[in-house]
Amino acid sequence: MEKLFLSYNQIHQTVKEIAGQINADGYSFDFMIAIGTGGFIPARMLKTFINRPIVTVGMAYYDLDDNKMDAPVITQWLDDPINQIKGRKVLLVDEVDDTRSTIGFCLERLLRHDPAEIAVAVLHNKNKPKSREIPTEVKRYYSGLELEDRWICYPWDADDIWEQDRQAVWSDPPEKGIN
Numbered sequence: 790m791e792k793l794f795l796s797y798n799q800i801h802q803t804v805k806e807i808a809g810q811i812n813a814d815g816y817s818f819d820f821m822i823a824i825g826t827g828g829f830i831p832a833r834m835l836k837t838f839i840n841r842p843i844v845t846v847g848m849a850y851y852d853l854d855d856n857k858m859d860a861p862v863i864t865q866w867l868d869d870p871i872n873q874i875k876g877r878k879v880l881l882v883d884e885v886d887d888t889r890s891t892i893g894f895c896l897e898r899l900l901r902h903d904p905a906e907i908a909v910a911v912l913h914n915k916n917k918p919k920s921r922e923i924p925t926e927v928k929r930y931y932s933g934l935e936l937e938d939r940w941i942c943y944p945w946d947a948d949d950i951w952e953q954d955r956q957a958v959w960s961d962p963p964e965k966g967i968n
């Protein structure tokens with residue numbers, strides 16, 4: 790599959806654009822839930838532009854040998870979901886909306902706790918068939934970039950960050966996400 794290498798600077802810029810979308814939309818959330826591990830760094834970058842607390846949940850779809858498992862598994866969850874979520878406005882942050890299994894699973898679990906609103910922000914949404922729909926309760930969905938299906942190489946996975954940067958030059962810039 791074609792690979793897309795991205796630098797931290799490109800990610801930072803994409804996060805800034807997502808913040809712009811959220812502000813333009815007038816969504817004022819109480820806190821973010823970052824889906825780990827891919828959502829950790831994007832959530833922290835977003836905090837630079839929209840200063841809200843971050844709580845984290847851990848989900849894994851690939852095991853430690855990088856084999857895809859049958860379903861996403863929870864590796865960490867909220868301490869007190871009922872009190873943390875009920876009546877609050879939440880932004881769920883992840884790096885990529887791929888098959889949507891992980892994000893869909895998280896949304897379904899979080900909606901059980903009656904948030905006032907839950908919205909989704911992802912750096913990248915791949916235009917491909919999804920295993921789940923975004924639940925109808927979720928009215929706001931922000932993506933930094935809409936991409937064709939390809940493997941995105943994130944800088945935090947790089948062994949050699951300088952080589953990552955060299956490969957991260959966009960010869961064919963993807964279209965900016967519109968929301």
Ligand code: G4P
Pocket residue numbers: 824825826827828848849850851852861883884885886887888889890891892893939940941942943946
């Ligand atoms: P989704 O709900 O976010 O669409 O994700 P899905 O369940 O399809 O798969 C999620 C896993 O696949 C995540 O890893 C995610 O990082 C990884 N993934 C999907 N597409 C890409 C890609 O193009 N590039 C990279 N680098 N990863 C991709 P995970 O097992 O949940 O763990 P983690 O990497 O977030 O720790």
Ligand code: MG
Pocket residue numbers: 824825826827828883884885891
């Ligand atoms: Mg992830």
